[in-house]
Amino acid sequence: MNLLDSFTTAFALPFMGRALLVLIVLSIAAGLIGVFINLRGLEFLTDGLTHAVFPGLAAGFVFGGQGGVLIGALVAAAAATIVLTLMSNNKVTSDATTAIVLTAMFSIGVIIVSASPGRAGGLEQLLFGHLLTVTDSEALITAIVAAIALVLVVLTFRRQVFHAFDPEGSAAAGYRRVSTELVLNVAIALVIVAASNAVGNLLVLAVLIVPGALSRLVTTKLGALFVVAVGSALLASWIGLSLGFNISVVGGVDVPAGATVALSFVLLYSIALIVRVARKGLNA
Amino acid sequence: MSPRTRPIPIITDDALTITGGSFSYGDTPALTDVTISVKPGEAMALIGPNGSGKSTLLKGVLGLIPLVEGSMGLGTTAGIGYLPQTEHIDPEFPVTLKQVVMMGRYRKLGLFRFPGSADRAAVREAIASVGLGNVANKRFGSLSGGQQQRGFLARALAAQPSLLLLDEPFNGLDQPNRDALMQTLRQLKAAGVAIIVTTHDLELAREVCDTVLFVNGRQIAFGPKDEVLTLANLQEVFHEFQVEIDEHTVVVPGHEGH
Incomplete structure (x- = not known):
């Protein structure tokens, strides 16, 4: 099988089809x-959430095996989301406290996995995912979790735009x-949970942060931002999987x-950045 | 109904009445003893020094600050438009003026409806009424400060409110923007909209307002402008105050420390 086949006919293989399905749903969400x-500047909070979900992934994996990962992650995500949302609304949060909480949670997760006899090999899987070996049921559950996140954001789309642009005006309205x-943070947490299983907890950030950042480089039109973000996520997923x-x-x-x-994802971002810088240079 | 006509609010009752109202943040009362009424088509000037509770009253009417004493009644259900004093927006945020003004329609649209011709007409009309028709498709952050201010007013108007709250709308406006805003306020009053406007500008109060409310932590005076806009009230509200009136700057000495 040559390189070209990896980009095309390889997807006829069942495990590649499953991986592609998972990535398509993830890319859209x-x-x-x-x-x-990107519009709200929530990159650091997102980073905090991915780390906070990790002990849940780890505990679920240790006590429930592969099937327990998702449940553990969902529990951890729910707790972390509520805590972070309330903290930010009561203005007690800062980059420092978020950083302390996230490293603490991550350490707890590593200790849980490492201390469990026979499960230490699972650490790599939790950190980097197992995209090519997801089972049918895992693919389905991942797709459902990501789809719920998608529905939450689509249903609150206008107020999310309003709030991102002008939180005070949105409250006054x-x-x-x-x-x-809370709705946006829950949606972010759900995507983290879904993506952790597929691409791994450490690599989730690329999927969540790069498309939004890339689209800001490419366009200044609101509608186009979402099209570019989803399109680039799909393209990067296809290239990366192949x-x-x-x-x-x-x-x-x-x-x-x-x-x-x-x-x-990072490669596409770099290309977009280079093109933008080059075009600015020409226009200057 | 043709898309260009603005529905006239039902004129049956006062747009806003507050009786013995107190508003407070946490334990500290920010404004007390407020008893006012604003009728449809009427404008009330809300005057007081910084920190006297002007913004508090507007936020209290919006329900963002709780009424802890007294009662408050809103006349119609057509909604409240609000123009905050300062808007901190990201100048790079990727929205056009038209999209910002459409935000004023979001509550009416609800969850599932897409903007229809009536919504687009309301947005177009609101933008035209503040004189920004030529920049409707420009990025909001690229507009001047005065244009952004008028853009936010257009957003408030797009909701076709029966009560409009304006917090220091004339701050930092140059003469053309100021005249345009005055004109818009007169048109709104003629259409039956009730307006509350906080200001330092007594000339504005005289020109477009019908009633005046003086506050300084509590209500000092309320009534028709001719009865309330007096030197005695100004001295009670401001310890020392520079008034620009008829192109002269007059320093009004307060009763304390003199």
């Missing part, structure tokens, strides 16, 4: 939500601030496909 993360923020397949299945080098996917 993460693309839309990523634009709001009668939209409750806490509920608007490269991962080529390296690990065809090449025989055991590389998690989550890493090639994350790298593809």
